[in-house]
Amino acid sequence: MGPVRLPRPQSELPNLNVSNDQGLLQWISTVDHKQIGVMYLLFSVLFLCIGGLAALLFRIQLALPNNNFLGPEMFNQLFTMHGTTMIFFVLTPAILGFSVYFTPLMIGANEMAFPRLNAFSLWIAFFGALLLYFSFLNGGAPDGGWFNYAPLNEKQYASGNGIDYYCIGLLLGGIGTTSTAINLIVTILKCRAKTMDMRHLPVFVWMVLVNSFLILAAFPAINAALCMLLLDRQLQAHFFDPSMGGSPLLWQHLFWLFGHPEVYILILPSFGILSEVFQVFSRKPIFGYKLLVGSGIVIALLAFGVWMHHMFAAGLGITINGFFSASSLLIGVATGVKIFSWIATMWGGSLRFTTAMMFACAFLVEFTIGGLSGISFAIVPIDWQLTDTYYVVAHIHYVFIGGSLFGLLAGLFYWFPKMSGRMIPERNGKIFFWLFVIGFNMTFLVQHALGAMGMSRRVYTYPDIPGYGTLNFISTCGAFIMGMSVLYLLYLLMKNKRHGKEAPGDPWDAYTLEWMTTSPPALKNFGALPPVFSERPFRDLKTERLGKKNIN
């Protein structure tokens, strides 16, 4: 089979009439999936800094016992904004950024299925985030925690405007996420290279596809809950108001019916990124392609059967607790399959420890720790003992940072040459890696112990109990190391974007189609595509050509 020529588009792409030298205007008006992907990542980095700053502030407050640096009101607002920002406006845009940048490239498409919708999704989510932060100027930020339990979120108990901004900001962000999910599904199903079978999708694209369906199924629950909450607050409805017979439990059900799938929404694309990173840097095809894809689908399905494990302490009865305990333990099986697939991919491979690969290996360790503390929460008596302590905080950060973020950082170091056309020197990348890993573990490993000792989360200060002060101080120091490492990362990215060594099209000797393009890819991604007969089309092409020399 010869290469497949792509047809020329019937009409010019809509953004072509703005020329490149118009700078900012060109970025704002763009509908190109690569530029939108980059803007998603910048959006994510901006809010990473803001959310991280909030975290540093309340870590200062917690560094010493009986501290009065912030005071309870500010502390509540900061931890709420930290959680909400990091989940909805850092991790979500980061996964969407990689998804819209690389999905079309990996399936041999020149654009998303709906380019304008793509731009709309980015901007509505961005303005949702701005609206959420506007609350600081108008009577104080939301202060009910990121899951914002009823009846604390009701007008009687939270009389400021913060929670209203929370509702509207998250609704707008949800609209953006949902429409991107629709866009990605249609792109993957309809815009693949002609010869690319569904069995030949790279694992990353499979995970994006599964993830998009998960988004479509999970977000309606929170959107409905947020609408109900807005009605409660603005029109004095009584959905979550116990004094009029409403049910605070309904909020918990709806929130976690969304919230648990949401944590998988944030991790599945990372799983996809890691599957690419492991195989390329082990110089060995991925082990168990079908197992990896299958376990991803299983995780997505199980996600809707485990939400009540967030509510064991709500007193739902032995039967319900038992059922949800068992279903939550099952998740461990599906995730374990993935971990073993990755280890088996490395087994016997010729490993290259680049920064991306180091993040992937660190992921295996950190995510397993997070997974094990998660398993301990699936066991009801342990959950009752540890719920609402720092053990939960440690767990959620081990899965969000040690899981999602490490995967995303592996992706960043893997794809940075493709996106910017420049290399990051490995030495500098590794300095960042060690700073970040040490800071992260210093911050959160000790919090397991604090939780087991009974320190409750979300309380602005604590008495001088033996051990508390020391451990909290270590945690605060770790947080500052993490903060510094993020600054160092920003410096690395900016410096190497300008002055880094120029990257060739395929610096890692990689397997998938995005590496066939120039670095960075031209506005039109592909002119011609090789025939696809596995999930590693570029590798097949290179091995086939070893004897021939007609490379493009």
Added chain:
Amino acid sequence: MIKLVVGTEALFFVVLIFGYVYFAFNPGYSPQALRLLNIRSTGMFSLFLFSSSFTYWRAEVNFDKGKLFRLKVWLTITILLGCLFLFGQGREYFNLFRENLIVSSNLFGTSFFTLTGFHGLHVFIGLIMLSIVLLLAFLGDFDRPGSSVIGTVGIYWHFVDIVWFFVFSMVYVLPHFLKQ
């Protein structure tokens, strides 16, 4: 694409219907549904909405056959039926307001107005879409076959109809079967 939109919208309504049922059965079925809601008049207006699905289907068939005049006629009838339904809903709300039932009165008011209100909003959005389709038909956009617009809008309009079937059964019909 529209099927994915409709799918995620359907889950949104599942949550709202769940919320309504959750409060209506707490404990026993809320007697207010029987006392305040007039199943006859709402049933009549519901028939208008259900038949608008039929008329839209006729519009789709005529579009496929290339009969443009009939397409416009059936589209107009569909829009009129949708407007009649919304008029019926407005009239019902007005009567309930006179009985002092508003969103903040009690849980029945809260969940009833939220569920039917969100459905009404979707009908309204559907009417805007239908009006655009009619306008495009008059501007000659559908003179040649092959446009997917009519089929796409159709999926949404039939969906709004099906949602009302479930809402109507849950809110208006079910209490009559459950009364002691």
